Amino acid sequence: MKLFFSFFANVGSYVENVNFVGFWKYSIVTIMKNAIVFAAAMLLSVGAFAQENLKKVNDVIEPLPAGSVTFNGYFADDIQNSIDHWVNGVMPYDKVIDYFVVGRPKFALGEMPGKCIRTNSLLYRYNGDPKLKELTKSLVYKLMATEKSNGSISCTAVDDQPGNRDGDIWERKYVMLGLLQYYTDVEQDPRVLAALEKEAKSVIDQVGPAPKKSITDLGWSSTKIESSSILEPMVKLYFLTGKKEYLDFAEYIVTTGASKGSNIFQQVLDGEHLYNVGKPYPKAYEMTSVWEGLAEYYRATGDPRWKTCLDNFFNDVIENEITIIGNAGADIYWPRLNGEGWSNTAVEQTNPDIKRMMETCVGVTWMKYCSQYLRLTGDPTAVDYIEKYAYNGLLG
Numbered sequence: 001m002k003l004f005f006s007f008f009a010n011v012g013s014y015v016e017n018v019n020f021v022g023f024w025k026y027s028i029v030t031i032m033k034n035a036i037v038f039a040a041a042m043l044l045s046v047g048a049f050a051q052e053n054l055k056k057v058n059d060v061i062e063p064l065p066a067g068s069v070t071f072n073g074y075f076a077d078d079i080q081n082s083i084d085h086w087v088n089g090v091m092p093y094d095k096v097i098d099y100f101v102v103g104r105p106k107f108a109l110g111e112m113p114g115k116c117i118r119t120n121s122l123l124y125r126y127n128g129d130p131k132l133k134e135l136t137k138s139l140v141y142k143l144m145a146t147e148k149s150n151g152s153i154s155c156t157a158v159d160d161q162p163g164n165r166d167g168d169i170w171e172r173k174y175v176m177l178g179l180l181q182y183y184t185d186v187e188q189d190p191r192v193l194a195a196l197e198k199e200a201k202s203v204i205d206q207v208g209p210a211p212k213k214s215i216t217d218l219g220w221s222s223t224k225i226e227s228s229s230i231l232e233p234m235v236k237l238y239f240l241t242g243k244k245e246y247l248d249f250a251e252y253i254v255t256t257g258a259s260k261g262s263n264i265f266q267q268v269l270d271g272e273h274l275y276n277v278g279k280p281y282p283k284a285y286e287m288t289s290v291w292e293g294l295a296e297y298y299r300a301t302g303d304p305r306w307k308t309c310l311d312n313f314f315n316d317v318i319e320n321e322i323t324i325i326g327n328a329g330a331d332i333y334w335p336r337l338n339g340e341g342w343s344n345t346a347v348e349q350t351n352p353d354i355k356r357m358m359e360t361c362v363g364v365t366w367m368k369y370c371s372q373y374l375r376l377t378g379d380p381t382a383v384d385y386i387e388k389y390a391y392n393g394l395l396g
Contacts, residue, residue, distance in 0.1 A: 056302030108167035114174030151198030176233035231293025326389030331356035
């Protein structure tokens, strides 16, 4: 089990990439819709350069060093297929970078470069391929070259920032996560850290208490929950730099409750089932992303309330949401609201009326959360659920 966790924690679920090998014949919009692969490469936040003295809570389990694990057999084949046909193949790097220059044709597409950088950085951590390092470095520098006059790396024009329904804050979160992954796994380039700080400060300058824009008023979903997932990279940047302004912004996010119309942290703390949290739309992918940030915030603060929140979230997902193939979320909110949400999916999974369920991003982000939970608690149950999805829903 230790070996298995080490692979999925350090490599991410690269095997998912092979599901997209055949997509080069489609349009760029189709590629973007289906390229969930980039979200798959985010199982573990590697904080090798974090200032440990800033953490009030230390992990009880840590990943093995880079290059410690090599797979053989079908996992190895899937990883190599991903590298050959996606990372070094059909991935339209220049196209997704161009969204930061000319704008994106659809909301949230600016997430793709950050996800791509995370994928490549974790692959490099796995195989140490110098060609992959150069490819990823080139991508990082192309992305940083799109920096706007206010220091932001954004698909939204400065005069229109912070963007609302275009997903601007969500996209900038992924820019930060990608640069963080590169900085920790590939190269401690001071220019990357400087770009990270400018991105963070551009958000802090625009988002917060009045007269700034409230984070719970920004986003494409009805509850705007997705923007609050920037909590994760803000705390990670605090660990890297020791600058309290990033932790202060994280505290602001938590204080807002992260959702328009409700405090999702308080609801989960009180033991509410996730399918009743953050109504009218308890979006599973985005909420789990917020909880990854809460795990980092708990490390920074040591507040026992947040440990209870982490426990309650983990237990509710495994008791009420996980299906037989290890994923969760269904379409009880469709068509009034888009996408998959928490919906008592463990019970509803055989409901013949369900048309949309088990978004890949949900399963992958759930595995990432399981990694967070394992590192914090040492509970091996988390590995069981990583395995359940990896061997079934992910590869399937």
